[in-house]
Amino acid sequence: xxxxxxxxxxxxxxxxxxxxxxxxxxxxxxxxxxxxxxxxxxxxxxxxxxxxxxxxxxxxxxxxxxxxxxxxxxxxxxxxxxxxxxxxxxxxxxxxxxxxxxxxxxxxxxxxxxx
Amino acid sequence: xxxxxxxxxxxxxxxxxxxxxxxxxxxxxxxxxxxxxxxxxxxxxxxxxxxxxxxxxxxxxxxxxxxxxxxxxxxxxxxxxxxxxxxxxxxxxxxxxxxxxxxxxxxxxx
Numbered sequence: 636x637x638x639x640x641x642x643x644x645x646x647x648x649x650x651x652x653x654x655x656x657x658x659x660x661x662x663x664x665x666x667x668x669x670x671x672x673x674x675x676x677x678x679x680x681x682x683x684x685x686x687x688x689x690x691x692x693x694x695x696x697x698x699x700x701x702x703x704x705x706x707x708x709x710x711x712x713x714x715x716x717x718x719x720x721x722x723x724x725x726x727x728x729x730x731x732x733x734x735x736x737x738x739x740x741x742x743x744x745x746x747x748x749x750x
Numbered sequence: 751x752x753x754x755x756x757x758x759x760x761x762x763x764x765x766x767x768x769x770x771x772x773x774x775x776x777x778x779x780x781x782x783x784x785x786x787x788x789x790x791x792x793x794x795x796x797x798x799x800x801x802x803x804x805x806x807x808x809x810x811x812x813x814x815x816x817x818x819x820x821x822x823x824x825x826x827x828x829x830x831x832x833x834x835x836x837x838x839x840x841x842x843x844x845x846x847x848x849x850x851x852x853x854x855x856x857x858x859x860x
């Protein structure tokens with residue numbers, strides 16, 4: 636158990652649906668991340684939050700909308716997705732984002748299929 | 751060309767063998783990470799290092815900053831070591847932004 640949980644673990648949605656992915660970390664960390672992992676491609680950073688402030692938006696389409704209400708919770712709101720958005724979405728957390736490098740702790744991921 | 755290159759892409763070994771996975775990078779870094787991803791998706795951080803060598807159980811990670819190269823070694827490999835091993839670097843002056851390699855799929859047969 637890594638201390639980072641994600642729900643749901645699997646999600647199938649149509650292109651017109653609206654859904655949300657949830658991530659919760661129980662490690663007392665100040666930074667949280669969303670990553671996308673597509674087949675045969677390296678992990679891609681989507682968003683980074685530090686102390687509930689967004690510090691990175693890695694050219695992600697607006698159909699993905701993150702929300703960080705507090706340092707323990709992170710959401711990814713999804714709407715009007717495309718089939719190419721089907722992927723494994725991973726959440727991670729770290730102690731911080733500045734001063735020096737930190738290990739990142741990952742959740743189990745949400746396997747998203749867009750039909 | 752990806753900033754982080756791993757080799758081999760796939761590796762099959764017999765239980766007990768010594769395994770080496772290599773990672774080369776083309777940029778200046780502040781730290782290098784080795785991660786393990788089991789089937790099903792979850793990723794575990796194995797090592798974070800910026801110089802020298804680290805050891806944890808049967809796993810050893812080394813880095814040569816001048817050569818821009820790191821290796822992950824597994825001694826006395828076991829079928830439960832079967833996973834994808836991913837190298838990632840903090841580069842571009844960022845302490846949090848990771849650039850990932852494509853991963854090495856390791857299969858250890860009994």
